[in-house]
Amino acid sequence: MIQIDNLQKYFGQLHVLRGIDLQVKKGEVLSVIGASGSGKSTLLYCINGLEQIQGGTITVDGVEVHDKGTDLNKLRQSMGMVFQQWNSFPHLTAIENVALAPKIVKKKSKSEAIEIAKKQLVHVGLEEKLNVYPSELSGGQQQRLAIARALAMDPQYMLFDEATSALDPELVGEVLETMRLLAEEGMTMICVTHEMGFARDVSDRVAFFNDGVIEEIDTAENIFENPKSELTQKFLSKVR
Amino acid sequence: MENQISFFSSFGLNDVFFMAEAAYRTLLISVVSISIGTVIGGIFGWMLFEGRISATILLGPILDVFRSVPLIIQLVLFYNFAPIIGFDLDAFESGLVILTLYTAALVANVVRGGIASVGEPMRRAARSLGMNYWQDLRYVVFPIGVRAIFPSWVGVALGVLKDSALVSVLGYVELLRASQILMTRTQEPLLIIAVAGAFYFALSYPISRFSASFERKWSQ
Numbered sequence: 001m002i003q004i005d006n007l008q009k010y011f012g013q014l015h016v017l018r019g020i021d022l023q024v025k026k027g028e029v030l031s032v033i034g035a036s037g038s039g040k041s042t043l044l045y046c047i048n049g050l051e052q053i054q055g056g057t058i059t060v061d062g063v064e065v066h067d068k069g070t071d072l073n074k075l076r077q078s079m080g081m082v083f084q085q086w087n088s089f090p091h092l093t094a095i096e097n098v099a100l101a102p103k104i105v106k107k108k109s110k111s112e113a114i115e116i117a118k119k120q121l122v123h124v125g126l127e128e129k130l131n132v133y134p135s136e137l138s139g140g141q142q143q144r145l146a147i148a149r150a151l152a153m154d155p156q157y158m159l160f161d162e163a164t165s166a167l168d169p170e171l172v173g174e175v176l177e178t179m180r181l182l183a184e185e186g187m188t189m190i191c192v193t194h195e196m197g198f199a200r201d202v203s204d205r206v207a208f209f210n211d212g213v214i215e216e217i218d219t220a221e222n223i224f225e226n227p228k229s230e231l232t233q234k235f236l237s238k239v240r
Numbered sequence: 241m242e243n244q245i246s247f248f249s250s251f252g253l254n255d256v257f258f259m260a261e262a263a264y265r266t267l268l269i270s271v272v273s274i275s276i277g278t279v280i281g282g283i284f285g286w287m288l289f290e291g292r293i294s295a296t297i298l299l300g301p302i303l304d305v306f307r308s309v310p311l312i313i314q315l316v317l318f319y320n321f322a323p324i325i326g327f328d329l330d331a332f333e334s335g336l337v338i339l340t341l342y343t344a345a346l347v348a349n350v351v352r353g354g355i356a357s358v359g360e361p362m363r364r365a366a367r368s369l370g371m372n373y374w375q376d377l378r379y380v381v382f383p384i385g386v387r388a389i390f391p392s393w394v395g396v397a398l399g400v401l402k403d404s405a406l407v408s409v410l411g412y413v414e415l416l417r418a419s420q421i422l423m424t425r426t427q428e429p430l431l432i433i434a435v436a437g438a439f440y441f442a443l444s445y446p447i448s449r450f451s452a453s454f455e456r457k458w459s460q
Contacts, residue, residue, distance in 0.1 A: 081368040085361050091383045153369060153370060
């Protein structure tokens, strides 16, 4: 379980997250929607310990992320992260991209790591691209490669930071399909997204972010059919 | 007329061997200083990138001095200054020290740029997989950065190889110095300069070819 209490985050003078309280249970899919600059992505970076926080706590499976004694490198293995820019390692083939972290972080043998990588690449539908360099893959394939790379660490949680917003429109579908597949398999996911269709169909709950606070959080159905907050209504009427 | 004494003798096969040996000395001082200078420059470049206060304040200006002061002045100054502070260095050793530091200063800035070129998002992706700082540096930043800076590094290496000719002013008999000696004896400057040029080309060309094939391999 991911438990966030009164999270405060500043970038210099800028107060980006103003007291976030949030709980994500095992097996739950939470979508985070809201305008650009409302702090959605920053929240993911904080959960993964890639950003320092200035107040409050984030606890993942009972471990406080920003505690000095926390081994972040170990904790991060339980949280896969997928970025807007897919950031595949350009000097490695697809299978090497996925096998790298299991090999050097989890100290798996080479053959074990390759085995894991193959399995995850099949999982995301890249079984025909095992020995291809990222430069020869489309954006959608590279993003699926990034998902496979994260899955290879056998994470308990997956964090998606606008995984489809840098993609050409015709490539968005294949990545969403992969994410949908993960959700069906019971993966716990937090998805920062602009894809309202995905948020509505796949998520258990949806959180609407506005100006560094969670304006409204509810089941996907309630948020989309029956939003209580005026700001949520306004936002949804704009993006629809 | 028959008893005329000749002060000059013409360029012969022995002289080619003499120049080949000098070319070997050019190669020796270049290879050693480029190798050590690259390692030191790599560490300096990393320090500059990490931007610890001491590195930025102290190291930056020192490296700027080595990059800005003409190499020939550095060589003469150091060669004469070293004995004063108790280092009895011959021409080869003095030249080696200065060429190494000169290489390090140039490589440091190239490496800093190379690390920066990898970019924060890529490094965050690596860290998000559970890699620690050093694993990220070793398995992600290094291989990507090396490919990015390789052409610049080859430029530095070729530059230092040719600049090593300046060590001749200290009396180290490398290719240029050997040519001067032969020119004085044979009075055939054009021929000898042409041969010296051919030797420099023979030393540099394999490096260019070698690096070009590397880049082709990487670009796929």
